Structure formats: C-alpha cells, structure tokens
Amino acid sequence: MNTSVFEEVWKTICSRIENPPEKSYVVDILTHRKGIDKSLEKVGEEATEFILAAKNNDYDNQVYEAADLFFHLMLALKAIDVEFSDVIAELERRHK
Template sequence: MIEALYKEILARKEHPKEGSYTNYLFEKGLDKILKKVGEESTEVIIAAKNDQAELIAETSDLVYHMLVLLVERDISLEEIIAELAKREGKLSKTKERKQIDEL
C-alpha cells in the first residue's frame, strides 16, 4: 500500500491534476511540505496520548506527508529500504546515545 501511494504521489508530481491536494503541496514547495510534516508529527504525539483510532488516523497523515517529502526531495522508497537494511541486526548501545535532555 505504501509503495502504491508513493507511486501515486510521484505521478501527481510528474502529471499534475488540477484541484489535487498533493499538487497543492508541490506548488507551495518544500517549506509548506516541511510545515505539514511538522504539524502531523506533533499530532501523532498528541494522538498517542489519546486513543488508538486517532493515533491511526494521524499516523496515516504523517506517512502521506513523509512520502510527499520524499518525492519532493527525489528520494526513492528503495533508498529508504536500503538504509533500513544497513541497520538491520545492529545492536544499539544506549550508553553511546545522547540522553533526550541533551539533544
């Protein structure tokens, strides 16, 4: 499903459709897309404190806007998958990570 959505977003960028929200985002540019990713990220955090249905809806919004961002920046899903594959099986040492209050 995510791959199909990515392809649809890519198609909208290559062949704009009048009245499309996706095209609206591309027309407004990177700053608008980044603003939406930020808004949706915050809404996911708030929804996680509320109920499951809201969390599902807001996560779906965030995934959509992240895919728009990837298309805008010309990053393929394959590049994301390859990056995740590089991390597979690696142990994360928490002592090497900055504490949240140090970020």
C-alpha cells in the first residue's frame, strides 16, 4: 500500500497556510473566526457522517466519508501544531 498521498495532502495543507491562495478551503477552515473550534467541529461532523455511512452499509459512501474524515483530522492536527509525521511515527511504533 502506498501512503505517500497522505504526505502530499499534508504538504498541500502546509503550503496553503504558508502561501494562501485567493480561495482555499484549507485556509478558510484554519483561519476561521471560531479558531480551533471550526476544525474540531469539522472532525466531529465528518466522524458522524462516516458512522452513518458505515451503519447504512453503502461502500462507496463509506470510502468517501472515510477520506473526508482523514482530511479533516489532518486539518485539525495542523490547527493544533501536531506534525503528521509524528502521528505516522507513533503508528509505526505501535505496529512493532
């Protein structure tokens, strides 16, 4: 399994914050007037949508919502200054 897409998404998130384009969903979430609450709300929303997709046994929607959940969790990590590489390292440590 190739997980480099996670690294690419993380790089894009970081790049959007460092060099904000005129229109950017990432920037909108991470600079929202609600602060960290906005990205955390999105994690909760996406987790709920994933749970409902899992419950409803709709494979395509499960995959879609899982991707949304991963993405928004990555945004929340960025919002609280947790490096994605540290999360990967922790998963690798647990896998041994």
